[in-house]
Amino acid sequence: MERKSAQRFDPLPGRIAHVGGIESLVLDGHRYYFGFDYSSDIVLSPLIDDPEAMAAFASEHMRQTTGTHDMDHWASLVAAATGSSDLAGVAECEFTTEGLRGALPAPESHLLYLLGAATDWDDWFEESPEAERACERLGLDEEDSEFIDQCLRAVQEHGPRARPDEWTVARFHLGAAVRHLPGNWKVLFAPVAEGIANHG
Incomplete structure (x- = not known):
């Protein structure tokens, strides 16, 4: 089955092709994903509220230590970021306006x-x-x-x-x-x- 085209997000200036992973946060009950360079403590992407779009962004603009990867690889990392964080406890990743x-x-x-x-x-x-x-x-x-x-x-x-x-x-x-x-x-x-x- 052909994959539906995900929404595209422009990369942040100067933050393309970094090695990183996926993090997420919740704002007003809505989950947003973002790329993160753990070695440099730098955010790598806009806040993206669609898991498929986050995977597409990462496959195009991010790398891991093993190189570039396809959307399926990144989709698994996006799914893992939904319920956990390597930066903080789950409650600390939830904000309200x-x-x-x-x-x-x-x-x-x-x-x-x-x-x-x-x-x-x-x-x-x-x-x-x-x-x-x-x-x-x-x-x-x-x-x-x-x-x-x-x-x-x-x-x-x-x-x-x-x-x-x-x-x-x-x-x-x-x-x-x-x-x-x-x-x-x-x-x-x-x-x-x-x-x-x-x-x-």
């Missing part, structure tokens, strides 16, 4: 990890000299993305007004991450920006 909008990402949370993996936590300080100065005053290492966890922890424990420099750094980096999210990641995780604004 209301939750994204209502709270800041917790330090060391899977949400924070995904924001970093989707954007590769690029150096955005040129966009905000104010955040860079706050980072310098705090003595934070700009090359170590874990400083975001440190700033978020301080803000959540003491409040933005008591920790203005930490809040400046955390607010800027989370906002920049949302602005720089690739493909439909930006659309689906846009409520994170509302959560930032709600805590200002």
